[in-house]
Amino acid sequence: MTAEYVLAIDQGTTGSTVLIFDHDANVKGRAYSEFTQHFPKPGWVEHDPEEIWAVTLGVIESALEKSGIGASALNAIGITNQRETTVLWERATGRPVARAIVWQDRRTAAFCEELKAKGFEDLIRSKTGLVIDPYFSGTKIKWLLDNIPGLRGRAERGEIAFGTIDSWLVWHLTGGAAHVTDYSNASRTLLFNINDLTWDDELLHLLDVPRAILPEVMPSSHIYGYTDPEKFFGTQKIPVSGIAGDQQAALFGQACYGEGLAKNTYGTGSFVLMNTGSEVVRSKHNLLTTIAWKIGDEPVEYALEGAIFITGAGVQWLRDGIGIIERAAETEEMASSLQSNDDVYFVPALVGLGAPHWDPYARGALMGVTRGTSRAHVVRAMLEAICYETRDVVEAMQRDSGIVLRELRCDGGASGNGFLMQFQSDILGVPVEVPEVSETTALGAAYLAGLATGFWSDRSEINAKWRLARRYTPSMDEIQRARLYRKWAMAVERVKNWAREEPILESTV
Numbered sequence: 001m002t003a004e005y006v007l008a009i010d011q012g013t014t015g016s017t018v019l020i021f022d023h024d025a026n027v028k029g030r031a032y033s034e035f036t037q038h039f040p041k042p043g044w045v046e047h048d049p050e051e052i053w054a055v056t057l058g059v060i061e062s063a064l065e066k067s068g069i070g071a072s073a074l075n076a077i078g079i080t081n082q083r084e085t086t087v088l089w090e091r092a093t094g095r096p097v098a099r100a101i102v103w104q105d106r107r108t109a110a111f112c113e114e115l116k117a118k119g120f121e122d123l124i125r126s127k128t129g130l131v132i133d134p135y136f137s138g139t140k141i142k143w144l145l146d147n148i149p150g151l152r153g154r155a156e157r158g159e160i161a162f163g164t165i166d167s168w169l170v171w172h173l174t175g176g177a178a179h180v181t182d183y184s185n186a187s188r189t190l191l192f193n194i195n196d197l198t199w200d201d202e203l204l205h206l207l208d209v210p211r212a213i214l215p216e217v218m219p220s221s222h223i224y225g226y227t228d229p230e231k232f233f234g235t236q237k238i239p240v241s242g243i244a245g246d247q248q249a250a251l252f253g254q255a256c257y258g259e260g261l262a263k264n265t266y267g268t269g270s271f272v273l274m275n276t277g278s279e280v281v282r283s284k285h286n287l288l289t290t291i292a293w294k295i296g297d298e299p300v301e302y303a304l305e306g307a308i309f310i311t312g313a314g315v316q317w318l319r320d321g322i323g324i325i326e327r328a329a330e331t332e333e334m335a336s337s338l339q340s341n342d343d344v345y346f347v348p349a350l351v352g353l354g355a356p357h358w359d360p361y362a363r364g365a366l367m368g369v370t371r372g373t374s375r376a377h378v379v380r381a382m383l384e385a386i387c388y389e390t391r392d393v394v395e396a397m398q399r400d401s402g403i404v405l406r407e408l409r410c411d412g413g414a415s416g417n418g419f420l421m422q423f424q425s426d427i428l429g430v431p432v433e434v435p436e437v438s439e440t441t442a443l444g445a446a447y448l449a450g451l452a453t454g455f456w457s458d459r460s461e462i463n464a465k466w467r468l469a470r471r472y473t474p475s476m477d478e479i480q481r482a483r484l485y486r487k488w489a490m491a492v493e494r495v496k497n498w499a500r501e502e503p504i505l506e507s508t509v
Contacts, residue, residue, distance in 0.1 A: 003075035005029075006455055007063070007238075008446040009056060010439065011165050012246065013082045013102065013268040014316070016056040018063040019442040020074075023455070025465040027437065029067025031059040038099060043106035043351065043499075046099040049087045052165065053172050071236040077173065077227070078242030078449030080249035080441050081165040082268075083188045086140035088151070088213070089168070091161050094176055098148055100165070101140040104269075104309060104351045108139035109360040120206065127193045127200055129280065129289030131358050135307065137164060138190030138207045145208070155210045162213040164188070166243045173240050175228030182220040182243040183300055187291035192217070194280065194291055197300060220244045220252075220293040221448040242449030246441045247271040248292050250411055251303060253444030254435065255466040257459050260403040264390055264424075265441060266414035269354070270311040272393045273303045274401060285396035286356035295451065295459075304400055306355035306393025310364075311386040312414055314348040318382060324375045328413075335380035335419045341484075343368040345491040346381035348389075349498075356396040357492065361500040367491050386414065387424040388488040394428060407431045411440040426476035427485060436467040 005028060010017040014037065020029035035055045038046040064071065084103035089096045101107070112132045115121070121132050130136055141162055145152040154160050163171065167181045186192040186199075191209060193200040199214055218224060226237040244252060247265060251273045254263040262274040275292060278299045283289055292303040310317075315328050325331060349362035366378065394405055407430055414420055415434045425432040437443050450456045 003455075004073050005069055006076050006078060006446040006450045007060070007074050008078045008080065008442040008449070009060070009169060010246070010442040010445065011052065011056055011079065011081045011169060013104070013313075016052065016059050017439065017442060018056075018059040019439060019446070020063055020067055020069055021443065021446045025437060025443060027439075029063040029069055031062035031066060033059050041107070043109075045102040045104040045351070047085065047102055049089070049096040049100045049168055052100070053169070056169060071232075071238065074236070074238050075455045076239045076241045076449040076453045078445030078447075079166050079169055079240070080244055080246045080445035081169070081185070083164060083185060083245035083247065084135055084137050084140075085165055086137045086144070087163050087165065087168045088141070088144050088155075089161050089163075089171075091159055094171065097151060097160065098144055101144065103135055105140065106134045106351055106360050108134040108143050111139055111142070112360070115206075124190060124203070127195065127203060128190055129187065129194050130190055131286065131288065133358055134360055135354070136188055136190040138203070138209060141209050141213075142207050155213050158212040160213050161215070163215050166245075167215045170224055170240055170243070173227050173232070174225035175231060177228070178225035178240070179215045180218050180224045180243075181215040182218055182222075183291045183294045184220055184245045184248040185243065186217045188245060194289065194302070219296055220248070221295045221452040223452055239449070239453055241452035242445050242447070244293055244445060244448055247273055247305065248290070248303070249444030249448070250441040251275065251444070252293060252447060253437075253440030253442070254409045254411060255463045256409065257463060260401070261409075262397070262405060263409040263411065263440075266311055266386065266410065266412035266420075268311070268313045270308040270386060270390060272306040272390060272397065274397050274403070276302050276304055276401060278302070281401055283396070283400045285399050286358055287393070287396050287400055288355065293448070295448075304397050306397060308389045308393065309352065309354040310348040310350045311389070312412070314350065314382050314385070315414075317350065318379060324378060331379050331383060332417045332419045334376045335383050337376050338380055341380055341384060342372070342377060343487065344373055344377040344381045345488060346378065346385050347491050347495045348382065348385050349495050353492070353496070355393050357392075357496065359496050361497050362495045363498040365491070365495045367494065383417070383420050384423055386420060387427045388485065390424060391427050391485060405430055407433055409433050409435065411435060411438050413438070421470075421472045422475070425472040425474050427481060429474050429478070429481060431474070432472040433468055434470045434472075436469040438469075
């Protein structure tokens with residue numbers, strides 16, 4: 001059988017998805033499975049890396065079985081991953097030394113405040129394009145090395161490997177032969193210099209991270225190694241040839257290859273990215289400058305990014321945390337049942353606020369509640385919040401880049417929610433476009449993998465495969481748009497700094 005398909009692993013925050021694409025970017029196989037979320041303390045979020053690997057392997061097998069596609073028909077494997085989530089494992093055994101610390105985790109907030117107080121913010125931003133925040137991998141690595149007895153010494157002796165989830169999966173797929181990451185994931189660690197394109201000695205010293213644990217940084221489209229034939233797919237050795245962090249992969253899958261093209265992916269969080277080409281655009285409005293991708297020998301390309309921590313996770317909280325819905329699919333009808341939000345706002349700062357606010361001490365709040373407030377109001381407030389947060393980022397992005405957004409390409413699970421997409425268009429005042437393949441994160445990983453093996457020839461061939469499913473256009477007048485957004489800004493200000501410890505003052509009574 002000829003190698004007619006590319007398999008993409010989309011390893012997300014709450015589950016792993018595998019999709020199999022043919023040459024025309026049609027989905028020919030699919031499987032998904034959730035895995036366990038661990039919350040050992042307030043603000044802490046952890047995953048079991050071994051469970052992630054087991055679940056990922058299971059969905060690979062399921063997708064192949066359900067599609068009837070054999071391993072011999074696979075041309076390549078691409079990986080896209082939840083970014084910043086940090087794994088340390090033993091090189092000798094491949095066993096993790098602890099649970100993975102998830103990107104949402106806030107346990108290093110105090111150390112981040114210490115770095116800011118010491119004046120390192122400008123240094124770190126100039127080298128990495130990032131802000132100092134618990135979101136990124138570097139402070140998570142330091143926490144593990146500082147808090148697991150004997151681990152720092154083992155790391156310095158080269159016995160321990162660090163990786164984001166892409167590195168963890170490639171290590172296992174190749175039987176431990178490849179300890180690698182790509183430029184997009186490396187740029188999210190607080191340790192990688194996006195100007196020089198190297199691990200930065202000054203940053204490694206500042207965060208006390210040994211160079212010996214770091215993976216090799218390689219292009220996003222590149223053959224990193226081959227699957228271990230003793231463990232997978234019989235005697236097949238399949239190229240593992242595409243890696244990108246989930247948001248960069250979605251930007252690639254949405255064919256946003258020109259400067260100024262932008263997308264938003266609605267997953268556990270929401271992430272707005274705008275392609276800025278081969279030049280580094282420094283943000284003055286609290287956005288991130290990140291590496292979008294590197295294709296083979298081509299120059300690195302960059303993006304501006306606004307990371308919103310809680311969107312789909314907020315809907316999941318409505319379901320699992322407070323039980324006011326049974327299924328996420330209910331939210332569209334419930335929100336649409338109301339004529340307006342009746343001034344009920346929800347700020348979903350459940351793990352702090354991301355861009356452009358960057359407040360790890362903010363906490364969620366429901367505001368404007370009256371006796372007439374119903375479940376539908378709470379659901380609508382959650383969906384509207386996703387759109388308001390997106391506008392926060394887009395406003396900052398336009399000021400930084402000087403580019404006026406003309407349209408926004410949207411993908412991810414929530415892009416199927418008609419109420420959400422229409423309100424997103426209304427509050428932005430620009431059209432919102434949803435492609436036929438909404439899982440563009442996996443599609444981007446597939447494209448990167450297939451480019452490396454010659455399955456697809458170039459980006460122009462890929463660009464021609466982008467297909468529109470639905471276009472939403474604004475129907476809200478500017479006065480209403482401004483009023484709603486002004487009230488949202490008021491609500492956000494009220495949740496900031498909530499969880500910061502205040503000094504206890506002695507009573508003077």
